[in-house]
Amino acid sequence: MGVINVTPDSFSDGGLYLDREKAVERGLELAEEGSDIIDIGGESTRPGSEPIPLDEELRRVIPVISELRKRIDTLISIDTTKSKVAQAALDAGADIINDISSFQSDPNMFPLAAQKGTPIILMHIKGIPKTMQANPYYENVLVEVKSFLEERFTTAIASGIKKEKIIIDPGIGFGKRLQDNLALINNLQILEDLDRPILIGVSRKSFIGKILNTSPQERLEGTIASAVLSIVHGANILRVHDVASVKRAVLVAEAILNEDQSVGSPEESKEKKRTYVC
Numbered sequence: 230m231g232v233i234n235v236t237p238d239s240f241s242d243g244g245l246y247l248d249r250e251k252a253v254e255r256g257l258e259l260a261e262e263g264s265d266i267i268d269i270g271g272e273s274t275r276p277g278s279e280p281i282p283l284d285e286e287l288r289r290v291i292p293v294i295s296e297l298r299k300r301i302d303t304l305i306s307i308d309t310t311k312s313k314v315a316q317a318a319l320d321a322g323a324d325i326i327n328d329i330s331s332f333q334s335d336p337n338m339f340p341l342a343a344q345k346g347t348p349i350i351l352m353h354i355k356g357i358p359k360t361m362q363a364n365p366y367y368e369n370v371l372v373e374v375k376s377f378l379e380e381r382f383t384t385a386i387a388s389g390i391k392k393e394k395i396i397i398d399p400g401i402g403f404g405k406r407l408q409d410n411l412a413l414i415n416n417l418q419i420l421e422d423l424d425r426p427i428l429i430g431v432s433r434k435s436f437i438g439k440i441l442n443t444s445p446q447e448r449l450e451g452t453i454a455s456a457v458l459s460i461v462h463g464a465n466i467l468r469v470h471d472v473a474s475v476k477r478a479v480l481v482a483e484a485i486l487n488e489d490q491s492v493g494s495p496e497e498s499k500e501k502k503r504t505y506v507c
Contacts, residue, residue, distance in 0.1 A: 230266040230306070230468040231259030232432065235289040236273045252293045253300075260303045262473040266325065266466070267301075269293055269318075270308030274329050274403075276362040276435075286314050291321050298322025306350070312337035319345055325396075329354055329403065331381045343389030350396045350428055351381045355404025362404065370409040371416050374399050382423060396466065398428040402435060410436040414455060417462040430468035431455035432475075453478045461486070 234245075235252050246252040252269075259267050271289035272281050286309065294305055298321060306325035307318035312335045315326045319341075327350040332338045342349050353374045355365050367373050378397050385395055397420060399413045420427050431437070437451035438444065449471055456467050456475050460482060469475045483489065 230268050230428070230466055231256075231262070231264035231472045232468060232470050233259070233267060233269045233293070234273065235269060235271045235293055247289070249292050249296070253296045256293065256297045257300065259472050260301045263476050264303055264472050266304040266306050267297065268306045268308050268327055268468060269297075269323075270327075271314070272309065274308075274358045276358060278358045283311060283313055286311065287317055290314065291317050294318050294321040294323050310334040310338075312341050316341055319347060324348065325350065328352070329358075329400070331377075332385065333381075339385060339388035339390065342394075346391070346394065348394045348396065349385065349390060350398055351378060351385060352398035352428075353377050353400035353403065358403075365404045365406055365409070367409060370405070370412055371419055374413060375419055378420065378423065382425070392425070396426045396428050397423060398430065398468075401429060401431050405436075407436050407439050410434070414459055415462060417459060417464055421463050426465040427463055428466040428468060429456075429459045429464045431459060432467075432469040432471070449474060457482045 233252055233255050235247060237247050246255050256267050269290050271286040290307065294307065297305060304325060305323045306327045307315055307323040308327045308329070309315055309318070310328050310330045315338060325348045326338070326342055328334070328338060329352050331351045331354065332349065355361055378399070382395060382397065386392060399417070399420065401410050401413060405413070414429070414431065417427055417429065432452050433445040433448045437448045437455065441448065441451050443451070452469065452471065453475055456469065457478055459467065460479055467475060467479070
């Protein structure tokens with residue numbers, strides 16, 4: 230899953246793709262680099278960020294989605310907590326709703342997804358972006374994150390969402406301390422009994438910066454290490470900025486894990502690939 234932040238203030242690439250033409254160009258690049266999904270968001274959810282008005286979010290993302298849908302077949306997800314943005318994005322050609330609030334911010338979000346039969350991403354977050362990093366605390370982060378996702382999963386099913394349309398995300402960096410992020414990556418298998426694809430977003434996150442003492446733009450090696458270990462521990466979908474580099478690393482890791490001798494045979498390698506989307 231390649232990331233496009235159509236925002237002026239996202240933590241890593243804020244402002245780079247605020248212009249519609251640049252955002253579309255980046256989407257085409259991500260598709261060329263091998264993204265299975267392109268995730269488009271118009272509201273920053275970095276720690277301390279403020280929500281933006283509905284009209285502004287629509288203005289940022291809908292033209293980008295519309296133009297990309299005309300030019301590529303790659304799946305598109307809309308990263309939003311607002312049902313009106315999600316509705317407009319689906320009408321413009323988006324395929325998936327990615328809601329960092331796990332469909333809690335807007336009561337119309339679950340009914341919309343159920344009516345449309347749209348795949349959804351349920352993510353764990355503690356608090357809201359503005360305050361989520363203000364001394365987050367867990368007695369047991371693994372138990373609490375799993376319990377939260379189980380509850381949201383059950384609520385989604387009760388709201389008419391089909392099980393096969395649900396993806397789960399432990400929410401790395403969203404109301405988490407360094408040790409919480411490390412524990413979740415190292416124990417992703419605890420989520421496997423939900424029997425749904427596990428998405429994880431480690432790309433350029435602050436926990437990498439704390440380990441390496443680097444800026445977001447200098448965290449590629451840390452992102453690759455985190456992504457590969459996430460795959461080893463059960464992740465199925467990786468949300469990243471640097472698609473080509475991470476994908477190459479994952480292909481090598483998967484070949485080793487599967488003792489895949491069909492190197493150089495893209496068709497056979499694709500069939501054996503452990504990561505998938507629904």
